[in-house]
Amino acid sequence: MAMAPGSTSATAPLGSLERVLGEILARNADAEYLVVKCGLAGATDRATFRAKVPMVSYEDLKPSGMSSGEPKLIPAVKDDVDRRALLHSLVMPVINNRYVPGLGEGSGLYFLFVKSDTTTPGGLPARTVMTSLFKSDKFTNIPYDPRRNYTSPRAAVLCEDTSQSTYAQMLCGLCHRHSVRRIGATFAYGLLRAINFLRHNWAHLAADIDAGELISHRVTDPSVREAVAGVLRRPDTELAEFIRGECSRGDWAAIVTRIWPNTKYLNTIATGSMAQYIPALDFYSGGLPIVSTIYGSSESCFGLNLRELCDPSEVSYTIMPNMAYFEFLPVQDGDDGDAGQLVELAGVEAGREYELVVTTYGGLSRYLVGDVLRVTERGAGAPVRAPQERAALRRFRQDQRGGSAPRGRARVESFPGHYVIYWELVDAAAAMDGGVLDRCCLEMEEALGSVYLEARVAVGSIGPLEIRVVAPGTFEELADHSVANGGASVGQYKMPRCVTAPAMVQLLDSRVVSRHLSPASPDWTPSHRLGSTAQTSPA
Numbered sequence: 001m002a003m004a005p006g007s008t009s010a011t012a013p014l015g016s017l018e019r020v021l022g023e024i025l026a027r028n029a030d031a032e033y034l035v036v037k038c039g040l041a042g043a044t045d046r047a048t049f050r051a052k053v054p055m056v057s058y059e060d061l062k063p064s065g066m067s068s069g070e071p072k073l074i075p076a077v078k079d080d081v082d083r084r085a086l087l088h089s090l091v092m093p094v095i096n097n098r099y100v101p102g103l104g105e106g107s108g109l110y111f112l113f114v115k116s117d118t119t120t121p122g123g124l125p126a127r128t129v130m131t132s133l134f135k136s137d138k139f140t141n142i143p144y145d146p147r148r149n150y151t152s153p154r155a156a157v158l159c160e161d162t163s164q165s166t167y168a169q170m171l172c173g174l175c176h177r178h179s180v181r182r183i184g185a186t187f188a189y190g191l192l193r194a195i196n197f198l199r200h201n202w203a204h205l206a207a208d209i210d211a212g213e214l215i216s217h218r219v220t221d222p223s224v225r226e227a228v229a230g231v232l233r234r235p236d237t238e239l240a241e242f243i244r245g246e247c248s249r250g251d252w253a254a255i256v257t258r259i260w261p262n263t264k265y266l267n268t269i270a271t272g273s274m275a276q277y278i279p280a281l282d283f284y285s286g287g288l289p290i291v292s293t294i295y296g297s298s299e300s301c302f303g304l305n306l307r308e309l310c311d312p313s314e315v316s317y318t319i320m321p322n323m324a325y326f327e328f329l330p331v332q333d334g335d336d337g338d339a340g341q342l343v344e345l346a347g348v349e350a351g352r353e354y355e356l357v358v359t360t361y362g363g364l365s366r367y368l369v370g371d372v373l374r375v376t377e378r379g380a381g382a383p384v385r386a387p388q389e390r391a392a393l394r395r396f397r398q399d400q401r402g403g404s405a406p407r408g409r410a411r412v413e414s415f416p417g418h419y420v421i422y423w424e425l426v427d428a429a430a431a432m433d434g435g436v437l438d439r440c441c442l443e444m445e446e447a448l449g450s451v452y453l454e455a456r457v458a459v460g461s462i463g464p465l466e467i468r469v470v471a472p473g474t475f476e477e478l479a480d481h482s483v484a485n486g487g488a489s490v491g492q493y494k495m496p497r498c499v500t501a502p503a504m505v506q507l508l509d510s511r512v513v514s515r516h517l518s519p520a521s522p523d524w525t526p527s528h529r530l531g532s533t534a535q536t537s538p539a
């Protein structure tokens with residue numbers, strides 16, 4: 001992400017769409033893109049903007065030479081951090097005042113991560129959004145506030161080595177186990193990863209707690225060692241024994257509440273694609289409420305959940321109109337849409353789906369974020385259901401006219417091509433008994449919709465679906481690979497649903513332990529047809 005100077009305007013009152021757009025355009029009035037490409041000639045009014053500026057996606061803007069799998073480079077300005085911090089600062093008052101009194105007495109165990117900065121070919125510094133936030137004084141130099149009392153020392157959060165950082169954050173969280181009232185990570189995946197880390201490292205952690213110092217050498221960074229030493233002041237055999245007792249039982253159900261008994265909720269994004277992790281979070285926490293507070297991206301923050309303790313499936317995010325200038329592209333079947341169809345916040349209809357389009361202070365104009373949102377209510381801030389899927393996936397599904405998007409990849413090196421789904425199983429041996437996985441292939445095919453089935457059964461343009469079972473730990477390796485190769489930090493990582501980058505496919509294939517193909521042709525009769533005659537082929 002590129003950084004450039006800018007002034008503070010995070011205080012724009014809600015509802016002032018015209019003003020926000022005017023501010024953004026005035027600030028970027030000299031930008032070559034707006035002057036030369038759009039012919040805006042310094043105009044800052046909404047009518048000229050709407051008449052002249054086209055809608056664009058990342059593909060239209062990305063620097064040439066970037067290949068698939070590389071992280072997106074999104075322009076950012078200095079005061080973006082102020083806007084993000086402003087939204088984050090609203091989270092605790094909303095929870096505290098309306099739903100969970102008494103939170104201020106304790107602390108929060110949050111697993112937060114940064115990544116090292118890089119430089120773009122043009123010489124601009126680039127870093128992840130969360131890194132910008134955590135390194136800023138908005139995060140570090142805040143006056144004492146019990147609602148922002150975190151167990152992780154600043155040095156541990158700012159440590160770029162994920163393993164050392166997680167170790168130190170976990171250790172400090174264990175030392176504060178009675179004061180912890182909420183446990184979180186940016187995305188649900190990050191929280192599960194932290195719990196998994198405890199599963200693999202509890203013996204070292206207990207040994208360090210027993211010794212009252214970092215004897216395990218799992219942390220070598222001097223500033224992190226010093227910060228941990230401030231927490232781990234003396235040997236605590238009782239705590240060490242407690243941790244050994246809980247973690248050696250082989251029973252990980254409700255481990256979170258067993259170790260941190262005063263936790264009131266998990267604070268992590270578990271909506272949209274992250275909803276897949278809810279069962280695992282429920283298992284480890286014994287069913288604690290899951291609070292998903294913010295909807296945002298590298299481009300901008302978008303919205304806030306104002307009913308934070310509701311079920312994750314019910315969560316809506318209220319769009320915050322001072323974060324960016326928002327427009328919405330109605331989603332309709334078989335139509336990519338054009339800028340003429342864009343509506344503003346006041347024009348959205350409850351129950352309809354839209355693609356989110358933003359114009360940001362950082363200089364993106366009418367940029368398709370790639371999320372499809374369902375508006376749940378009309379009115380101030382137009383609450384939207386979290387993105388259930390990326391727009392690209394939706395278009396892919398539309399191409400299939402009714403089929404559902406598989407997770408995995410389309411294999412087209414052979415003819416006919418076929419879908420390959422990678423599975424990491426908790427108990428692979430048991431699941432493989434009796435050809436269960438072969439039958440899973442068939443069941444998945446039968447659930448893939450009529451056009452897939454027509455192509456598979458009648459046309460023969462798609463071959464039998466394949467499941468490849470990968471060794472335990474492969475998906476975590478995939479995350480490590482993505483983080484190590486310039487992707488997001490662990491905290492921002494999202495498991496890809498569709499893998500295209502050759503290095504990732506290679507990694508997955510190198511960990512395959514068994515392969516399974518549909519043993520028969522799926523059940524399909526022409527009466528199931530949806531009326532499409534399009535020939536379907538993978539990817």
Ligand code: AMP
Pocket residue numbers: 269270271272273274292293294295296297298299369370371386387488492
């Ligand atoms: P990134 O720019 O890598 O941080 O990714 C941003 C993307 O993460 C968004 O465009 C959404 O697809 C997803 N995302 C962010 N916040 C949420 C949320 N609260 N619920 C569901 N998905 C989210």
